[in-house]
Amino acid sequence: SAVISQKPSRDICQRGTSLTIQCQVDSQVTMMFWYRQQPGQSLTLIATANQGSEATYESGFVIDKFPISRPNLTFSTLTVSNMSPEDSSIYLCSVEGQHTEAFFGQGTRLTVV
Amino acid sequence: AQSVTQLDSQVPVFEEAPVELRCNYSSSVSVYLFWYVQYPNQGLQLLLKYLSGSTLVKGINGFEAEFNKSQTSFHLRKPSVHISDTAEYFCAVKETSGSRLTFGEGTQLTVNP
Numbered sequence: 001s002a003v004i005s006q007k008p009s010r011d012i013c014q015r016g017t018s019l020t021i022q023c024q025v026d027s028q029v030t031m032m033f034w035y036r037q038q039p040g041q042s043l044t045l046i047a048t049a050n051q052g053s054e055a056t057y058e059s060g061f062v063i064d065k066f067p068i069s070r071p072n073l074t075f076s077t078l079t080v081s082n083m084s085p086e087d088s089s090i091y092l093c094s095v096e097g098q099h100t101e102a103f104f105g106q107g108t109r110l111t112v113v
Numbered sequence: 114a115q116s117v118t119q120l121d122s123q124v125p126v127f128e129e130a131p132v133e134l135r136c137n138y139s140s141s142v143s144v145y146l147f148w149y150v151q152y153p154n155q156g157l158q159l160l161l162k163y164l165s166g167s168t169l170v171k172g173i174n175g176f177e178a179e180f181n182k183s184q185t186s187f188h189l190r191k192p193s194v195h196i197s198d199t200a201e202y203f204c205a206v207k208e209t210s211g212s213r214l215t216f217g218e219g220t221q222l223t224v225n226p
Contacts, residue, residue, distance in 0.1 A: 004156075031212060042203060043157075043216045092156060094214075100145050100164065100207065102214055104156040 002027055002095050006105035013083055013112050020079045021108045023093030028073035033102070034066070037090040046091075049076045083112045115140040115206050119217035127225050128196055134189040134220045136204035146187040147205040147214075148178055157203065163187060174198070194224045 003026040013019050023032065031050055035043040046066055047055040055068040069077045080087050093105040120135040138144065145164050149157040161172025168180040178189045187204060204217040 006156075033214075042218045045213065048212070096212060101147060101159050101162050102157075102205075103159070104149075106156040109154070 002029065002097060002103040004093055004095060004103055004105035006093050006108055008108055009106060010109040011111070013110065015084050015112055017083055018079055018081045019083065019110060020077050021091055021093070023076045023078070023105055025074045025095055029095040030073070031096060032070065032076045033094040033096075034068065034076075034078045035092040035094060037092060037107070039088070043092065046078070080110065083110075085112045088112045115144060115208060115215050117204050117206050117215055117217035119202075119204050119220050121220050122218065123221045123223070125223045125225060126194055129193045131192050132190065132194050132198075132222065134202050134204075134222065136187045136189065136217060138185050138187065138204070138206045140185075140206060140208060143209040145207045145209060146178075146180060147207070148172065148176070148187070148189050149203045149205060149216075150174075151201040151203065151219075153200070160189070160202075194222070196224050196226060198222060199224045 005024045007022045033048055034046040036046055037043050045058050046061045047057045049055045049068050049070040051070045051073050067079045088111050090107045090109050092107045094102045116139045118137045126132050147162045148160040150160050151157050160176050161170050163170050163180045171177045176191050180187050202220045205214050207214045
């Protein structure tokens with residue numbers, strides 16, 4: 001199994017500002033995934049991050065709003081830009097395990113005021 | 114494209130009672146199936162998975178699920194629940210040839226004394 005560390009675990013931010021979330025994995029992985037979980041809802045995939053290439057975004061998510069970096073095989077960042085209260089969510093980092101299952105970080109609980 | 118429907122948004126049960134959380138999926142190709150649990154203020158933890166072989170799969174914490182291809186279902190069961198099983202449960206599907214995980218809307222299981 002993979003151990004995933006996310007920072008920060010929670011934050012309260014002012015609207016119009018940006019927050020960068022970090023995701024560190026204890027082993028090298030090809031793909032890393034970023035999800036959003038809005039209050040009381042399920043997980044929605046934001047983008048898939050591959051090392052050495054641009055992230056692939058899902059419908060409804062754009063790079064200008066959610067820029068992603070993937071500098072190496074164990075680390076990725078997701079930035080939530082120009083935040084509004086609608087961005088208040090849990091953001092989760094995930095990787096694929098050896099047997100196709102997904103492992104998740106503890107999540108970043110973001111509140112935008 | 115694949116989709117997942119969790120038929121019950123909330124399931125209240127008494128301690129030591131049996132429980133079944135229902136999940137139906139839709140896909141035009143072969144899939145892998147998963148159940149995840151999310152305890153309050155935590156990330157997602159894998160309960161069990163179906164990849165191939167026996168249609169009855171056993172997971173952690175006494176949970177099991179049965180894959181029914183003809184009914185495209187993957188219901189989660191536990192014969193006797195504990196207070197500590199109170200959590201949100203998510204069913205998820207992934208095409209065998211892909212990497213994208215699609216989640217259901219979640220079922221809140223509440224175990225009452």
